[in-house]
Amino acid sequence: MSAPSRVAVVGAGPAGIYAADILTQLAPGTQVDLFEKLPAPYGLVRYGVSPDHPRIKRIIESLHVMLEAGRIRLLCNIDIGTDVTIEELRSAYDAVIVATGAITDIPLDIPGIELPGSFGAADFVSWYDGHPDVATTWPLDAESVAVIGAGNVALDVSRMLIKHAHTLLDTDISDNVHSGFAANPIRELHLFARRGPADVRFSPTELRELGHQHDVDIVVDPADLHGDRHIERMTKQFAPTRNVVDTMRGWAAIADSERTASRRVHLHFYQAPVAILGDDQVEGLRMERMTPDGYGHVTASGAFVDHEVQAVYRAIGYAATALPGVPFDHATRTIPHRDGAVVDDNGDHIPGLFTTGWIKRGPVGLIGSTKSDARQTVETLLDHSGRDTTAGAPDIEQLLAARCGHRIDWNGWLRIDAAEQRLGTDRGRHRIKIIERAELTTIGGGRLRHSALADGRQR
Structure with missing residues (x-):
């Protein structure tokens, strides 16, 4: 043809x-x-x-x-x-x-999912990445937060939530995002996975990065890392799985007296979400304990545990x-x-x-x-x-x-690119992202004088 x-x-x-x-x-x-x-x-x-x-x-x-x-x-x-x-x-x-x-986020069909304080990871990521079609503010007002998910997106969401705002000043985040994180009162974050530590989809590098955060401790229950047949088999067969489990075992071995950070991340395994609790706002998360069979499968135990949290983020996949x-x-x-x-x-x-x-x-x-x-x-x-x-x-x-x-054509994008870099240079950073669609359209369309591109406006 x-x-x-x-x-x-x-x-x-x-x-x-x-x-x-x-x-x-x-x-x-x-x-x-x-x-x-x-x-x-x-x-x-x-x-x-x-x-x-x-x-x-x-x-x-x-x-x-x-x-x-x-x-x-x-x-x-x-x-x-x-x-x-x-x-x-x-x-x-x-x-x-x-x-x-x-x-968008894959839906999670459990009672309470629509309560204020229940969020999808995709929406949160869009906010902190300066997407022009989302609100410029985010309700970061919870001291205790739950994240549901066992992949790298769940790690990203957890890491960004637990970070201290000043550690983001060498990135391209806009001022509204930095201000939101600066006011974040979070003290405890609970990350939940339905299956065990050998079945998460965390990359070893991303998991270790979670433990490298300033003024953040990681807490893992040693009982969740008990070496059953499945965990032993997976860690022997797959080096990335071995690295992930070894990292968690290192955290589990830290004495509680040595954990002095102002913020903590708790990793929970063998728990599946049942309901988000609360009347007018998220007040807790009910999880059902899962029972592993030693072959990588889990079954519902019928035993439930409630966690007191004020916000829940689901990171179970994009759609x-x-x-x-x-x-x-x-x-x-x-x-x-x-x-x-x-x-x-x-x-x-x-x-x-x-x-x-x-x-x-x-x-x-x-x-x-x-x-x-x-x-x-x-x-x-x-x-x-x-x-x-x-x-x-x-x-x-x-x-x-x-x-x-x-x-906006290629030259229009180059104007936006130059404007963001100029904003960053004026603040000692590589780039500061412009977040408003109207401003991006104005700059990209060439309707703003080049000398005005670095006027420092950030919302």
């Missing part, structure tokens, strides 16, 4: 950028337009990675190089489904790749949301596909429609798997027959000009 001449990619996070870049390599000369709903690119790396993880955020540098090469046209601040429809993109381009990711005009499996929260080619209810490929990233496979895998996943989708796209999009196709340039005067 002939290579596509025009392709639209929806979503400018790592998955979308990788797909766009790979396409320009495998099909040179293809015009690729990269659409993004937010005023800035980079998706979850910018708005989902904790600010105290600069090593992971450096992924932006490689993504920047891909966009800077000029083979991809960046079009930010355009909401597909509102400003432009999927149907219009499919008519105007030979192919459309959907790479919108997963940005994708449907994009208007694209099939969506609400059970798996993914787009149904075959090797990246989107299929309809009958399993037939929808011509010209493809998907990649977490919206395709679920919120699993690291950046490396995102890149290989994008390659699979692009190769599938190139294997499909070409489409004639000329007859009756909308003029995408006229459409964008008529509806999307607020769009």
Whole structure:
């Protein structure tokens, strides 16, 4: 078949950028337009990675190089489904790749989940990462907090909640986030996992980092680390699991008299959430103890324990949301596909429609798997027959000009990037993130004089 001449990619996070870049390599000369709903690119790396993880955020540098090469046209601040429809993109381009990711929380269906003081991890992460579509304040008013989850997101949420605000002053957080953490009265954080220490999905590095926080002690019950057959087998077979369990055993061996920090993190295992307690506000969390069978499985014991907390954060996984005009499996929260080619209810490929990233496979895998996943989708796209999009196709340039005067291109992003770095330089930091959509749009659209970019306004 002939290579596509025009392709639209929806979503400018790592998955979308990788797909766009790979396409320009495998099909040179293809015009690729990269659409993004937010005023800035980079998706979850910018708005989902904790600010105290600069090593992971450096992924932006490689993504920047891909966009800077000029083979991809960046079009930010355009909401597909509102400003432009999927149907219009499919008519105007030979192919459309959907790479919108997963940005909401998997629901937890237990009584009390809707009480004030009950939060999803995704919303909290969006707040402290300066997402332009969330409130600028967060109710950090609890002295005792519970976090439910056994993955790295649960560790991120726990670490950020327990941190002392001054330790964040070398990051890119905005002033409103720093002020929120500075007023945080937290003293105790309880992190709960349904299964045992050999079954958590903590990376050894992230777990150790939790114990390296200023003025924070980690408390683990030695009984939870008892070496049953499953724990012994897993630690012998898998080095990361051994490192995780050894780290916890080191914490468990610390005498209570040696724990003198003003804040504590308690790691709890074999407990599953049953209900959030309280009438008008979170007042506690009821957990059911789980009984391990020595083979990695647990069963409900019928014994319950109540923990007195004033806030509960659920970090049990991210979920994708449907994009208007694209099939969506609400059970798996993914787009149904075959090797990246989107299929309809009958399993037939929808011509010209493809998907990649977490919206395709679920919120699993690291950046490396995102890149290989994008390659699979692009190769599938190139294997499909070409489409004639000329007859009756909308003029995408006229459409964008008529509806999307607020769009931000690559040069607009560079203006935002420069403004954030200038704000940081004025305060002795590398960058301070600009958080308000209106301000980002003004700067990105070139409607603010360059000399005004560093006026220090932070909300």
